[in-house]
Amino acid sequence: MLLTTPGRLRQRGIVGMNMRNVVYIGQNNKRKFYPRVDDKLQTKVLAEKAGIAVPRLIGVARLQSHTKKLKEFLAQENAFVIKPAKGSGGKGILVITDRDGENYLKPSGSIVTDQGIRRHVSDILSGLFSLGGKPDVAMIEELVNFSSVFDGFSFEGVPDVRVIVYKGYPVMAMTRLSTKESDGKANLHQGAVGVGIDISKGHALNAVQHGKPLEVHPDTGRNLKELKVPDWPIFLELAAKAYEMTELGYLGADIVLDKEKGPLILELNARPGLAIQVANNHGLVTRVDKVEEDLKKFNRTPTERVAFSQQYFAV
Amino acid sequence: MRNKFELTILITVLMVLGIGITLYKINVLGFSFSPDKTETVWTVESRINFIADGGPIKLSMNLPDNSNGLIVTESLRQATGYKLSREVSEDGAKRIVWSREDAPKGRQHIYYRANIFRRKSAQKSMKNKAPASLPKISQPFTGTYLEAAEELIKKAQNTEQGKIKNGINLLNELNSPEQNQSAALLLEMPREAGGRLGLASDLLTQAKIHNRIVKGLVLSRDNRNKKLSSYIEIFDGKKWQLINPKTAEVENPDAFLLWQQNNESLLEIEGGSKAKVRFSSLATKILANQAAIKGGQHKHSWLVDFSIYSLPLSSQNAFKILLLIPFGALIVVILRNLVGIQTSGTFMPILIALSFLQTTLVVGLILFLTVVCVGLVLRALLSHLNLLLVPRISAILVFVITIYLAISVIGFKMGSEVGLNVTFFPMIIISWSIERMCVLWEEEGGKDVLIQGSGSLFAASVIYILMKNNFIGNMTYAFPELLLVLLAIILMIGTYSGYRLSELRRFEPMGREEEKN
Numbered sequence: 001m002l003l004t005t006p007g008r009l010r011q012r013g014i015v016g017m018n019m020r021n022v023v024y025i026g027q028n029n030k031r032k033f034y035p036r037v038d039d040k041l042q043t044k045v046l047a048e049k050a051g052i053a054v055p056r057l058i059g060v061a062r063l064q065s066h067t068k069k070l071k072e073f074l075a076q077e078n079a080f081v082i083k084p085a086k087g088s089g090g091k092g093i094l095v096i097t098d099r100d101g102e103n104y105l106k107p108s109g110s111i112v113t114d115q116g117i118r119r120h121v122s123d124i125l126s127g128l129f130s131l132g133g134k135p136d137v138a139m140i141e142e143l144v145n146f147s148s149v150f151d152g153f154s155f156e157g158v159p160d161v162r163v164i165v166y167k168g169y170p171v172m173a174m175t176r177l178s179t180k181e182s183d184g185k186a187n188l189h190q191g192a193v194g195v196g197i198d199i200s201k202g203h204a205l206n207a208v209q210h211g212k213p214l215e216v217h218p219d220t221g222r223n224l225k226e227l228k229v230p231d232w233p234i235f236l237e238l239a240a241k242a243y244e245m246t247e248l249g250y251l252g253a254d255i256v257l258d259k260e261k262g263p264l265i266l267e268l269n270a271r272p273g274l275a276i277q278v279a280n281n282h283g284l285v286t287r288v289d290k291v292e293e294d295l296k297k298f299n300r301t302p303t304e305r306v307a308f309s310q311q312y313f314a315v
Numbered sequence: 316m317r318n319k320f321e322l323t324i325l326i327t328v329l330m331v332l333g334i335g336i337t338l339y340k341i342n343v344l345g346f347s348f349s350p351d352k353t354e355t356v357w358t359v360e361s362r363i364n365f366i367a368d369g370g371p372i373k374l375s376m377n378l379p380d381n382s383n384g385l386i387v388t389e390s391l392r393q394a395t396g397y398k399l400s401r402e403v404s405e406d407g408a409k410r411i412v413w414s415r416e417d418a419p420k421g422r423q424h425i426y427y428r429a430n431i432f433r434r435k436s437a438q439k440s441m442k443n444k445a446p447a448s449l450p451k452i453s454q455p456f457t458g459t460y461l462e463a464a465e466e467l468i469k470k471a472q473n474t475e476q477g478k479i480k481n482g483i484n485l486l487n488e489l490n491s492p493e494q495n496q497s498a499a500l501l502l503e504m505p506r507e508a509g510g511r512l513g514l515a516s517d518l519l520t521q522a523k524i525h526n527r528i529v530k531g532l533v534l535s536r537d538n539r540n541k542k543l544s545s546y547i548e549i550f551d552g553k554k555w556q557l558i559n560p561k562t563a564e565v566e567n568p569d570a571f572l573l574w575q576q577n578n579e580s581l582l583e584i585e586g587g588s589k590a591k592v593r594f595s596s597l598a599t600k601i602l603a604n605q606a607a608i609k610g611g612q613h614k615h616s617w618l619v620d621f622s623i624y625s626l627p628l629s630s631q632n633a634f635k636i637l638l639l640i641p642f643g644a645l646i647v648v649i650l651r652n653l654v655g656i657q658t659s660g661t662f663m664p665i666l667i668a669l670s671f672l673q674t675t676l677v678v679g680l681i682l683f684l685t686v687v688c689v690g691l692v693l694r695a696l697l698s699h700l701n702l703l704l705v706p707r708i709s710a711i712l713v714f715v716i717t718i719y720l721a722i723s724v725i726g727f728k729m730g731s732e733v734g735l736n737v738t739f740f741p742m743i744i745i746s747w748s749i750e751r752m753c754v755l756w757e758e759e760g761g762k763d764v765l766i767q768g769s770g771s772l773f774a775a776s777v778i779y780i781l782m783k784n785n786f787i788g789n790m791t792y793a794f795p796e797l798l799l800v801l802l803a804i805i806l807m808i809g810t811y812s813g814y815r816l817s818e819l820r821r822f823e824p825m826g827r828e829e830e831k832n
Contacts (some may be wrong), residue, residue, distance in 0.1 A: 004822060
């Protein structure tokens with residue numbers, strides 16, 4: 001079969017692109033709130049204010065003149081990440097894992113000089129990495145010390161967990177595992193593997209690559225069914241709290257696991273994609289309807305919402 | 316909910332307005348959806364012949380009126396040395412007047428030519444108003460003639476039949492004197508003026524039937540140097556019916572050009588003699604929409620007056636293309652939101668299609684692919700230099716011009732002129748395309764460039780083919796108000812939340828699972 005029918009998709013509650021844009025995003029996400037997630041600096045400030053765990057912000061470079069003070073400013077920091085606040089597609093992110101005297105070291109071991117850091121920040125400020133070339137600011141944040149529980153599930157890169165939050169209720173989750181084909185990027189349509197995560201327990205459901213089901217990771221050979229996310233309720237609660245913080249009704253929260261600090265929100269997305277349905281082998285509509293039903297009766301706190309989701313969205 | 320309501324109202328208003336104006340233009344103004352539909356128009360030439368006395372001369376001719384579904388526009392008044400003016404008499408009859416101070420003595424010719432268009436809807440002009448009273452009988456019947464007339468009228472009268480039928484019966488009686496003594500007697504009645512036609516009219520008036528004598532040309536016939544033919548019109552209570560007095564049959568008024576009525580004089584001359592006028596008519600076919608535009612302009616219909624047809628021809632051609640752009644936008648909307656084809660940039664496909672219009676499709680595709688591929692390679696080299704956005708695009712534009720120049724020169728040397736067709740406008744489009752593709756390549760990878768690039772080219776080709784289509788070109792040009800309908804459709808698709816065609820493929824495994832369960 002090359003094509004399926006609209007009736008069958010409707011029966012399974014699959015959300016299509018048009019429905020996502022017109023109904024989920026159009027009716028729930030107010031345009032004026034977009035900058036809260038599109039500008040990562042704003043996200044971070046808001047999150048820290050709301051007590052949501054995020055990688056610590058070390059500093060912000062807003063002006064070209066700030067680049068001269070970078071060396072002094074970073075004197076105490078050994079591992080950090082420099083990224084553009086409005087960058088897209090992971091462009092312009094410089095990861096520094098250690099120091100070598102005056103110089104800095106990238107994860108690959110190659111050396112970045114102080115001059116190199118300054119040029120990178122200058123590039124970010126002049127808008128080299130932002131969409132449309134608009135001037136941007138450079139954020140310096142603490143490097144996440146990734147937990148080793150996902151070792152072997154991902155080829156290079158570290159997996160993050162994407163949770164779809166509908167009006168504050170976590171409705172669906174998946175983790176994206178990079179592969180050799182995706183070049184270490186956790187981008188599904190570049191060949192990364194998507195693994196649906198059960199909302200109630202945090203264990204793996206289905207795995208798909210290029211929209212087709214698979215059992216083991218194509219590069220590491222690890223059985224993907226064995227994947228289980230630790231501290232799962234904390235993941236869900238973080239995601240649920242993001243709703244109060246952004247006021248966006250249809251939201252994607254990308255969460256990573258730090259060895260010491262536990263789950264941290266890395267990024268929020270006002271237009272999360274639909275591939276998560278394939279990874280879960282489940283449509284969003286039925287769950288969203290369930291949430292709407294509950295919203296008519298109750299006004300729940302984030303913790304209650306998580307409990308609700310864990311109870312009703314178990315597979 | 317309120318949004319939905321407003322949108323529905325808006326869509327309905329747009330639809331009704333667009334379709335309404337279109338229907339009006341088709342049914343009343345005579346526009347046509349079909350670009351090749353033709354309409355008959357007639358050129359009527361009147362040749363006036365007279366002998367001038369020498370010295371001042373004044374010649375006037377009654378003009379045909381817009382009536383009976385025909386529109387008259389003047390095209391030529393050829394009379395060298397004569398001054399031209401117009402008169403309108405009290406009862407609304409128009410006359411054209413030629414005058415000259417010192418006409419040479421002898422035979423003279425004056426030509427007058429008019430174009431006649433057929434009007435779609437019968438005009439409800441004052442000519443269809445009920446006449447106030449019966450016309451005066453030109454020569455009253457007396458004595459035996461009165462008896463004969465009364466007998467004839469009695470014979471033809473039938474209260475159950477309409478006035479038309481009665482009138483026709485009467486004419487028939489009059490036309491067959493061999494079977495009817497009264498008719499024979501009446502025809503022998505000495506008449507001062509009007510002859511047999513006047514008699515017929517008098518008889519109808521005697522029978523209390525509204526009638527009048529009209530003169531004109533039957534355009535459907537072959538007319539060459541003809542006089543005007545005389546007809547009788549009978550008012551049937553609603554409108555005047557044209558009747559041929561010789562056959563006593565109702566004629567189709569569609570092709571009858573009314574030139575003279577109410578005994579207006581056809582030709583008047585001062586300072587000359589032996590004025591004669593002869594008419595010739597010629598039927599030609601022109602495009603229906605052209606005829607509709609000309610007719611509309613003549614009628615001062617605001618739909619035609621305040622439209623692109625009132626613009627100079629050169630700008631009309633530009634607008635012909637401009638009007639196709641919304642159509643392209645509709646195609647993009649359909650392809651992206653209903654079919655689910657990915658294109659790079661929302662309106663890039665339209666712009667690419669426009670540049671294809673200047674090169675033709677195959678040549679355009681080849682040129683585009685070549686330039687874009689070379690441009691992408693050069694752009695990749697540039698990207699190592701870490702340039703800012705604007706200088707980067709500018710550099711690419713310079714590259715594109717150079718590549719393009721090279722293609723044109725090499726092509727021309729090899730005997731092909733296809734490269735010469737591209738102008739400035741496509742240049743900008745191509746450089747922008749290259750830039751977009753490059754950004755895409757960096758952000759999403761080469762595969763996406765391929766998908767979106769081919770999607771764009773596919774959409775551009777579809778739009779190009781439709782833009783080239785004669786029918787669609789005619790439709791957008793002849794009915795610009797269809798833009799409102801187009802807008803309504805786009806708004807409707809804007810609220811469509813169903814699946815895209817591509818999603819039936821994308822989510823196909825999930826549909827399959829259901830089958831197993």
